[in-house]
Amino acid sequence: MIKSLAKRxxxxxxxxxxxxxYWVIESYLDVHVLGFRNTFxxxxxxxxxxxxxxxxxxxxxxxxxxxxxxxxxRQLNRANAEVAASEERYRTLFESSPISLFxxxxxxxxxxCQGTQLRESGSVRALAAKHREKTQRCAEHVTLLDCNDYAxxxxxxxxxxxxxxxxxxxxxxxxxxxxxxLIATLAGGGSRFTGDAISxxxxxxxxxxxxxxxxxxxxxxxxxxxxxxxxxxxxxxxxEDDLRQATDELExxxxxxxxxxxxxxxxxxxxxxxxxEVFWLVDAGGNKVYVSPGYERFWQRPREELYSDSxxxxxxxxxxxxxxxxxxxDQLISGRYDVEFRIVRPDGSExxxxxRGIPVKDSAGAVTRVAGITEDITFLxxxxxxxxxxxxxxxxxxxxxxxxxxxxxxxxxxxxxxILEGWAGEIAPEQREYLEIVHSSGKQLLQLVNDVIDITKIxxxxxxxxxxEFELRELVKEAAATVxxxxxxxxxxxxxECRPLIxxxxxxxxxQCVINLLTNAVKxxxxxxxxxISEPAGDLVELSVQDTGIGIREENIPLLFEPFIRLDxxxxxxxxxxxxxxxxxxxxxxxxxxxxxxxxxxxxVGSRFTLRVPVKARAK
Amino acid sequence: MKKVLVIEDNPHxxxxxxxxxxxNGYEIIGVPSGEEGIEKAASTDLHMIIVDxxxxxxxxxxxxxxxxxxxxxxxxxxxxxxxxxxxGDRDRILSAGCNGYFEKPIDPITIMQxxxxxx
Numbered sequence: 054m055i056k057s058l059a060k061r062x063x064x065x066x067x068x069x070x071x072x073x074x075y076w077v078i079e080s081y082l083d084v085h086v087l088g089f090r091n092t093f094x095x096x097x098x099x100x101x102x103x104x105x106x107x108x109x110x111x112x113x114x115x116x117x118x119x120x121x122x123x124x125x126x127r128q129l130n131r132a133n134a135e136v137a138a139s140e141e142r143y144r145t146l147f148e149s150s151p152i153s154l155f156x157x158x159x160x161x162x163x164x165x166c167q168g169t170q171l172r173e174s175g176s177v178r179a180l181a182a183k184h185r186e187k188t189q190r191c192a193e194h195v196t197l198l199d200c201n202d203y204a205x206x207x208x209x210x211x212x213x214x215x216x217x218x219x220x221x222x223x224x225x226x227x228x229x230x231x232x233x234x235l236i237a238t239l240a241g242g243g244s245r246f247t248g249d250a251i252s253x254x255x256x257x258x259x260x261x262x263x264x265x266x267x268x269x270x271x272x273x274x275x276x277x278x279x280x281x282x283x284x285x286x287x288x289x290x291x292x293e294d295d296l297r298q299a300t301d302e303l304e305x306x307x308x309x310x311x312x313x314x315x316x317x318x319x320x321x322x323x324x325x326x327x328x329x330e331v332f333w334l335v336d337a338g339g340n341k342v343y344v345s346p347g348y349e350r351f352w353q354r355p356r357e358e359l360y361s362d363s364x365x366x367x368x369x370x371x372x373x374x375x376x377x378x379x380x381x382x383d384q385l386i387s388g389r390y391d392v393e394f395r396i397v398r399p400d401g402s403e404x405x406x407x408x409r410g411i412p413v414k415d416s417a418g419a420v421t422r423v424a425g426i427t428e429d430i431t432f433l434x435x436x437x438x439x440x441x442x443x444x445x446x447x448x449x450x451x452x453x454x455x456x457x458x459x460x461x462x463x464x465x466x467x468x469x470x471x472i473l474e475g476w477a478g479e480i481a482p483e484q485r486e487y488l489e490i491v492h493s494s495g496k497q498l499l500q501l502v503n504d505v506i507d508i509t510k511i512x513x514x515x516x517x518x519x520x521x522e523f524e525l526r527e528l529v530k531e532a533a534a535t536v537x538x539x540x541x542x543x544x545x546x547x548x549x550e551c552r553p554l555i556x557x558x559x560x561x562x563x564x565q566c567v568i569n570l571l572t573n574a575v576k577x578x579x580x581x582x583x584x585x586i587s588e589p590a591g592d593l594v595e596l597s598v599q600d601t602g603i604g605i606r607e608e609n610i611p612l613l614f615e616p617f618i619r620l621d622x623x624x625x626x627x628x629x630x631x632x633x634x635x636x637x638x639x640x641x642x643x644x645x646x647x648x649x650x651x652x653x654x655x656x657x658v659g660s661r662f663t664l665r666v667p668v669k670a671r672a673k
Numbered sequence: 674m675k676k677v678l679v680i681e682d683n684p685h686x687x688x689x690x691x692x693x694x695x696x697n698g699y700e701i702i703g704v705p706s707g708e709e710g711i712e713k714a715a716s717t718d719l720h721m722i723i724v725d726x727x728x729x730x731x732x733x734x735x736x737x738x739x740x741x742x743x744x745x746x747x748x749x750x751x752x753x754x755x756x757x758x759x760x761g762d763r764d765r766i767l768s769a770g771c772n773g774y775f776e777k778p779i780d781p782i783t784i785m786q787x788x789x790x791x792x
Contacts, residue, residue: 456756459756459777459778460683460756462778463685463686463756463777463778463779464685464686464689466778466779466780467685467686467689467778467779467780467781468685468689470779470780470781470782471689471692471693471696471781474696474781474782476692476693476696476781477692495778496778499778517762517763519763519764
């Protein structure tokens, strides 16, 4: 108030002041210098010319001095106002800045460090780093002069006092390296510093910050003051870290994948280059993409020819197989390309080849490539041919042997028959008994030989198949006649029920099957009955033989139609057949008569064998 | 006595057939080959001819066919003996002019039944 009043009225005050000064000077001059007796007022009213001049000079001097002073004071005032305004602006800027600012006095820290440098030789950086604990302690004692609101907010404090003292508030001991950098920068005369640090706010939350510091220009005292701007980059850094980690991981994975890919390719190449099979790849257009070196070894032709003409390999195919092979190439895309052909090599040697292609599809299901493999199957082929030849020889051998076996058997059976008929004279009962054994054994052996011949013929596809019209009832009667004597001998009841039915097919073979089943039934039944039943079933006729015999265990049923399977049953062991009977029946049914045979049986109760035969066999 | 010509190269079979037939009151003329059989058939008054299919020289089928071309034998039944029927044997036997056939082994009863039926 007083100040502003003084400002406004300074002219008046100056004038009054100057007047007072003039009064004092005048009074002094009057009394001591000039020796006047008159008072100032008297002299003012009755002036003396000399006096007047003198006064005029004095007044002029005073007025001039007053004007000068006035001007100087005005300038001083203006300068003061400017400084105040600037300071105000600076404070406002500091206080309300939207960035965190801290003001520190680093004088002691720097002094200590430089003192250390004087005592020990070495760079400040090295020394600060060397005396870690001491440096850290000094940093803790650095004075925090001030900080702004934003800084308080960042560190979760309400006022400056709540912040921990020293630089450790913003540069935690974890970031010792940053502290050393700062000291080194300042010691080297630098006024600007930037570095990363870890800071902890009041609640102990870890902040990852960036520190930007600037030395405040030295004023009167020679203290080192710095403004620190602390930027919280935690989120940024974390994100950056995550990003870096993700990138690293990705990179790692790429490296790994590349390595495994390279390894896989290497393995594939090793395989493709070294196998004797030829491995090839063609694109959807049929152009060769890859052919393994095996091609050159096996076909004895250069691989290069395939890249200019993908069908060049056909020239190496045996002329007789070439056209067929070329045609089958149409199946490449469909995936059914699988052919066997011969190749003729430049040295004249011939090899058998199996060539296969597997289509490779993209995610949309379109065939992009065909991968194929060409194998040398010469060995297999020749082995197969040899096998077929051996099989043929075996069949011939069996047929031949069987025929030769049959001739002496015919004599054995024939002559024993004649003797048993009594045409060669009387025989004793004991002789008859033995001869009957010889006779039945001979017949059994003959049956075995005949069965073997039939099976061999069926397997070789050489069985004589005939087709004729016949009456089923006659056939069944004939079959029943062959077992009737035996059945009566065992006191078994043989019931044959067959409706008249004209059939067309191989009568002899059907008869063979029916006899076989009836013979078995009689053989394996000790008491009770054997029933033959015929039932039409659409285009088929079902012929069943039901007995009350020993039956078959369930687990043995699948074995029944296998050759030479003799079920291990005491009762069965007593009766010896060829071991081929049912096998032959099933073969005849499936291969000759176009029918089926099956069995239902209860162990100890009986069995029922059923033939299902077409009434009219298809003409062959 | 009814005369039967038996053409059979195997002496055992020949013997067996002879026993059976002789026992049933037939007179046997036995020859071991087709050629001799044809010659004999042409010069003898026969009631029946029995011929084995498997013979050295011309086989039984051929023998039967040639005999069928001899007018004098037109009314004489020919019966073939076959071992287990070979592929197409049956048709060949009948189309060669045979009246019937029987399969080995020779069962005396069956043979006689077949013969009685044919004559």
